[in-house]
Amino acid sequence: MRSMRPLLLAEFTATSCIGRGVAPTLQSLLEQRSGLTRCAFETVKIDTHIGEVPGVDSQRLPKALQRFNCRNNRLAELALQQDGFFETVQSAATRWGRRRVGVFIGTSTAGIMQTELAYRARDPVNGALPSSFEYGTTHNSFSVADYLRQRCGLEGPAVAVSAACASSAKVFGSARRMIESGLIDAALVGGTDSLCLTTLYGFHSLQLSSPLPCRPFDAARDGISVGEAAAFALLERVPENLDVNSVLLLGVGESSDAYHMSAPHPEGLGAKRAMQAALNLGSMEPGDIDYINLHGTGTPSNDRSESQAVTSLFGPTTPCSSTKGATGHTLGAAGALEAVISALAIQNGLMPGGVQSTRIDPTLTAHYIRENRRAPVRRVLSNSFGFGGTNCSLIFGRAG
Amino acid sequence: MKLSAYIGGIGILGPGFDNWPQAAAILSGRQPYRSAPTGLPIPGMLPPAERRRTGRVVKLALGIALEAASNTEADATQIPSVFSSSGSDGHICHEICQALALSSREVSPTRFSNSVHNVAAGYWSIATGSMAEANVLCAFDASFVAGLLDALAQTAVDQQAVLLVAYDTEYPPPLHAKRPIPDAFGVAMVLTPERISSSMAKIDLVLTDENADAMQDAELEALRGAIPAARSLPLLRLLAMGAPGRTILDYLDVSRAAVQVQPCF
Numbered sequence: 001m002r003s004m005r006p007l008l009l010a011e012f013t014a015t016s017c018i019g020r021g022v023a024p025t026l027q028s029l030l031e032q033r034s035g036l037t038r039c040a041f042e043t044v045k046i047d048t049h050i051g052e053v054p055g056v057d058s059q060r061l062p063k064a065l066q067r068f069n070c071r072n073n074r075l076a077e078l079a080l081q082q083d084g085f086f087e088t089v090q091s092a093a094t095r096w097g098r099r100r101v102g103v104f105i106g107t108s109t110a111g112i113m114q115t116e117l118a119y120r121a122r123d124p125v126n127g128a129l130p131s132s133f134e135y136g137t138t139h140n141s142f143s144v145a146d147y148l149r150q151r152c153g154l155e156g157p158a159v160a161v162s163a164a165c166a167s168s169a170k171v172f173g174s175a176r177r178m179i180e181s182g183l184i185d186a187a188l189v190g191g192t193d194s195l196c197l198t199t200l201y202g203f204h205s206l207q208l209s210s211p212l213p214c215r216p217f218d219a220a221r222d223g224i225s226v227g228e229a230a231a232f233a234l235l236e237r238v239p240e241n242l243d244v245n246s247v248l249l250l251g252v253g254e255s256s257d258a259y260h261m262s263a264p265h266p267e268g269l270g271a272k273r274a275m276q277a278a279l280n281l282g283s284m285e286p287g288d289i290d291y292i293n294l295h296g297t298g299t300p301s302n303d304r305s306e307s308q309a310v311t312s313l314f315g316p317t318t319p320c321s322s323t324k325g326a327t328g329h330t331l332g333a334a335g336a337l338e339a340v341i342s343a344l345a346i347q348n349g350l351m352p353g354g355v356q357s358t359r360i361d362p363t364l365t366a367h368y369i370r371e372n373r374r375a376p377v378r379r380v381l382s383n384s385f386g387f388g389g390t391n392c393s394l395i396f397g398r399a400g
Numbered sequence: 401m402k403l404s405a406y407i408g409g410i411g412i413l414g415p416g417f418d419n420w421p422q423a424a425a426i427l428s429g430r431q432p433y434r435s436a437p438t439g440l441p442i443p444g445m446l447p448p449a450e451r452r453r454t455g456r457v458v459k460l461a462l463g464i465a466l467e468a469a470s471n472t473e474a475d476a477t478q479i480p481s482v483f484s485s486s487g488s489d490g491h492i493c494h495e496i497c498q499a500l501a502l503s504s505r506e507v508s509p510t511r512f513s514n515s516v517h518n519v520a521a522g523y524w525s526i527a528t529g530s531m532a533e534a535n536v537l538c539a540f541d542a543s544f545v546a547g548l549l550d551a552l553a554q555t556a557v558d559q560q561a562v563l564l565v566a567y568d569t570e571y572p573p574p575l576h577a578k579r580p581i582p583d584a585f586g587v588a589m590v591l592t593p594e595r596i597s598s599s600m601a602k603i604d605l606v607l608t609d610e611n612a613d614a615m616q617d618a619e620l621e622a623l624r625g626a627i628p629a630a631r632s633l634p635l636l637r638l639l640a641m642g643a644p645g646r647t648i649l650d651y652l653d654v655s656r657a658a659v660q661v662q663p664c665f
Contacts, residue, residue: 108517115493115575129574140538141517146540155652159537160539174535179405183401197505198496201510203512204508205506205508256533258531261453261514261523261526387516387522390536
């Protein structure tokens with residue numbers, strides 16, 4: 001069976017409604033604080049809660065990159081400025097060479113909000129979109145990867161992975177293969193998805209968004225809370241001298257449901273296959289996993305399906321929780337955000353309890369934890385699943 | 401550093417391109433190129449309920465993927481896949497943005513689920529019953545080589561056959577004026593780590609600073625410049641000619657892909 005060489009998560013950062021950068025994110029997790037608020041975004045009139053990052057629209061982009069100006073790239077820039085991450089990427093470019101660092105960014109809707117706004121400002125006579133509207137550097141899925149590539153001066157292969165809510169988990173797979181192939185030495189990986197009307201009204205139309213803050217695994221759960229986030233990591237080959245506190249990428253597993261565009265496989269077969277593939281690639285057994293960061297969106301069918309998949313593979317005792325009650329479902333950024341949360345769990349010996357949920361659904365057999373647990377966490381499995389039946393599981397572990 | 405694989409099993413649809421044998425005759429100069437609106441097949445492999453919901457992106461991607469699968473002895477319907485496209489379904493995107501510009505803001509739930517960039521990969525999995533992984537990429541105008549790189553890395557590193565599906569469709573007005581893709585074009589190919597009986601050629605890819613090759617025929621060159629997936633044409637031409645050669649495919653502003661083609665005989 002094929003296996004992968006572990007990769008080093010050299011640096012990482014995350015910005016979501018629970019904090020800008022890793023320190024406030026960790027603090028929120030320790031305090032079990034949720035960042036979800038009643039939706040007052042833009043002109044949206046939906047009775048729901050969202051995970052909005054404050055200050056995104058006042059974030060400026062460098063003058064030379066103004067054509068990239070949209071909420072999604074402003075959020076990416078805001079996140080890039082946290083934890084000295086921009087400088088980290090710059091020094092990686094110097095260390096490895098600009099051509100030897102790739103860019104792999106997950107997003108589901110990128111800057112589509114620019115197009116939503118442009119459609120409100122069409123020429124009354126000929127219907128044309130305003131001349132100020134730029135498609136390629138805002139709306140297009142590649143725009144955020146292109147922005148980061150140009151912002152950081154990276155010249156290696158660059159791509160956006162856009163597989164709905166598994167997007168920024170899958171970037172770890174693409175980067176892993178590209179590094180292992182020898183084409184690059186390091187990769188800027190991550191995800192950025194920002195609030196927009198398409199997703200808020202879209203999930204509402206599917207009756208998948210909750211009027212309340214989402215309650216993953218709760219008996220009364222009734223849908224997601226859409227959130228936004230940008231989270232990045234620098235992925236490198238493992239150096240000879242490794243700090244024992246370092247976090248490694250140990251496994252990546254991907255699969256397809258072959259079932260339905262917007263509903264998960266009822267028994268979670270695709271999810272199970274992805275988790276098993278991640279274990280296989282990392283040459284691990286289910287018992288090697290200390291904590292599972294669930295996809296846990298808070299819809300009745302998603303959580304039921306995932307719980308079945310988790311239990312069938314790990315049994316009913318491995319502690320697991322969803323952090324989406326705190327952050328909301330950040331869609332294409334969720335995989336990267338939860339990769340950072342997994343890394344924080346490992347470095348700080350923290351299994352974050354799932355917030356918002358008050359009474360766990362007794363029919364869900366996975367061992368869902370609501371209270372924080374402080375205990376050594378050596379290995380974490382993180383799940384991300386999406387529309388189109390796309391599944392990705394990542395395994396992170398402590399170096400020493 | 402180079403990436404290598406064997407190519408065999410090609411599917412193609414585009415303006416004036418109906419299938420690989422016909423496209424190969426054109427690209428090798430045995431038949432003149434005559435542009436015509438791209439004909440897209442009904443995806444008969446999907447259950448009727450799903451079939452009704454599919455737009456042009458899905459018809460195109462499934463059409464070329466199926467042709468590629470029929471031209472290889474690798475079981476291309478069950479192997480990992482890489483879907484790469486410069487955009488999602490432009491017509492659905494238009495409908496959603498139009499609905500959101502009205503005060504009622506009624507977004508169709510089916511349109512919303514089909515608006516994801518991985519819509520074609522999702523339907524491919526449903527149609528084939530394959531639970532194998534599908535990567536879904538976008539690199540704007542560089543999407544073809546981005547997909548090829550990902551598929552080659554997967555073939556080389558994981559030593560498994562991979563189906564690459566690269567495709568683009570048009571946006572309707574008013575987005576069309578901002579992203580003027582004229583018609584649908586797509587190419588699918590099966591990459592294998594070892595030579596198999598349907599292998600047409602071995603390819604070796606390296607990134608380069610050299611300029612991209614143009615197509616000799618003015619109309620084909622216009623097509624190469626107009627649709628991102630058609631940046632594959634110089635490679636397809638070499639494969640169609642069955643002759644050894646080297647060609648430079650357009651990729652990012654800072655790099656191109658040099659592909660060495662060695663036919664299998």
